[in-house]
Amino acid sequence: MIKGLYEAHLPVSNLETSISFYKRLGLELAYKQDKLVFFWIVKGESWLGLWETDRVEVPYHASLRHIAFHVDKEDILHAKEWLNEEGIIIRTSFGFDDEHQPLVLPNNPQAHAAIYFDDPDGNLLELIAPIRIDVEEEFEMMTFEEWLNRQ
Structure with missing residues (x-):
């Protein structure tokens, strides 16, 4: 029945800046x-969807104000x-600064390469690419460069 995510929404303080x-x-x-x-x-x-509002300053949490682009x-x-x-x-994420991104997220048994940045209102944006699905090997978070060198 469900085929994917159709829409997501973020609050923004200035629509023209965000556009x-x-x-x-x-x-x-x-x-x-x-x-x-x-x-x-x-x-x-x-x-x-981007909604201009004066209520953008909602405290950040990963369940709010976060979009990951595949x-x-x-x-x-x-x-x-x-x-x-x-x-x-x-953005520095999980202790990895910009020099050490993209990083690999060990969401075992999957793995994804990701890089993080903010929009003008501090909404967390992510570019993410699946790099393996359903593999049982355990590993720690690492840079994507380290991941590629292991392959």
Whole structure:
């Protein structure tokens, strides 16, 4: 029955600033109202709603104000360079600074390569690529470079 995630929503303090930021990520504007905008993540399949509000300062928790964008394994290799070219600061996550990202999340029995950054309102954004599914090998969190050297 469920085929995937169709939409997610984030609060933003300034819609025009956020529109500019998300366009830099390559997302296509799908719909706009006075205090709401939707961007296609995958056209016709999934989109992101941004709601302008004065209530953006909700304390951060991973269950709130977080979006993970699925990317290909090949794209994650160039994600840091691409974000740097766009002037987007990579966020230190799980003790891994920008020099040590993307990192590999050992969500055993799966593994994902990911890199983290914030939008202008501090919403946590993530580029994530599945790199293995259903493998029983246990391992610690590491950089994606370390992961590739082990393969």
